[in-house]
Structure formats: structure tokens, C-alpha cells
Amino acid sequence: MGRDKASVRVAPGGMSLAGRTAALLTRATFPVLEVGPGHTGLTAVIEEPPGAGPLVAIAAGWRRLEALGWTGPAVVVATDLPRLTNALLVWLATHPSSRSVVPVAGGVPQPLCARYAARDLGLACELTDRGSRAMRDLLGGIDALLAGPELWGPAAGDTEALSDADTPADLARLRMGPA
Secondary structure, eight states: OOSOGGGOBSSTTOOBHHHHHHHHHHHHOSSOOEESSOSSSSOEEOOSSTTSOHHHHHHHHHHHHHHTTOOSOEEEEOSOOTTOOHHHHHHHHHOOOSSOEEEEETTEEOTTEEEEOHHHHHHHHHHHHTTOOOHHHHHHTSOOEEEOHHHHHHHHOOTTTTOOOOSHHHHHHHOOOOO
């Protein structure tokens, strides 16, 4: 993208990707926090070391939630999903499964827009304590419900809801779907 994706504006004069993600999450679930430098005004925690990747960020977020007394599941969302919908986040947050719920799009699990059971978040901490930085290690160690588009699609209301923007071309293609 050439710059920090969190600060990219999703519409001229509009919200940043991080701001949009924070707004969607606060409407869909509680508690909500940001893992990173504090782009949104949410309670923020910085992973150690900063920028070490999503598994380290998930572990840092879980440790903070535990410190706040949270023992339930947690929705984890990357900030680079410009077509993410509130309805998809509500679907994840309220899914009745006791297992982690990981949507699958295009045949690929989407671990950075998923709901993780507390025990699986604990595993993320164990893995990072052992030096792992790979999300595949977490996914390989849990019994997640892998939910295809036939399950999450109706809630999302947008077939591109899980498409990430890694380049300016991606962002132009995905620019502002439904919220």
C-alpha cells in the first residue's frame, strides 16, 4: 500500500480503514480494543515486539482482555477489509458454536476476520511464548468451525466482505461497500 493501511481513507474526506473497523466492531460486540499504536480512540495495546505479525497481535489482545476480566470468545478483525459489514461481525459475535468460527472465502480460511474461543486465544499466547509467529500454527492447533460462504454470506450481504486491500488497486476495486 506504500503506507500504514490503518490510516488510509476509504472515501474522500471519509473515515480511515481503522476508524471504520472500530466503528463496526463497537456496534457488533463488547469489549472492543485496538492492537496497535492507537489509530482509533479505542483502548489500545501494543504487541511485543511491535509489528511482529497477527499471531503476536492476537496474543497481546487476549492478554489485555483477560486483564480486564474478559473470559469469553473474541472477534478478531484486521483493519484492511473495506467491504466488511456490521451484519457479518454480528453473525460472528453471536454465533452459537462454542468453537472458534473462521469464515472461508475462495476456499481459504480467513483467520483475521474470525471469532476465537477463549481456549484458542490461550493457545495463541502459548504459541507466541514458544516463538511462533505463524497464524497457520494457531489454525492447525484448534478445532475451528470453518464456515463457508453459504453460512456467512447471507449475513454479510456482500460477497466481497472478506476481501482485503493490500494495494491501491485493491482499495480502488473494493472502495466502500455496504456498512
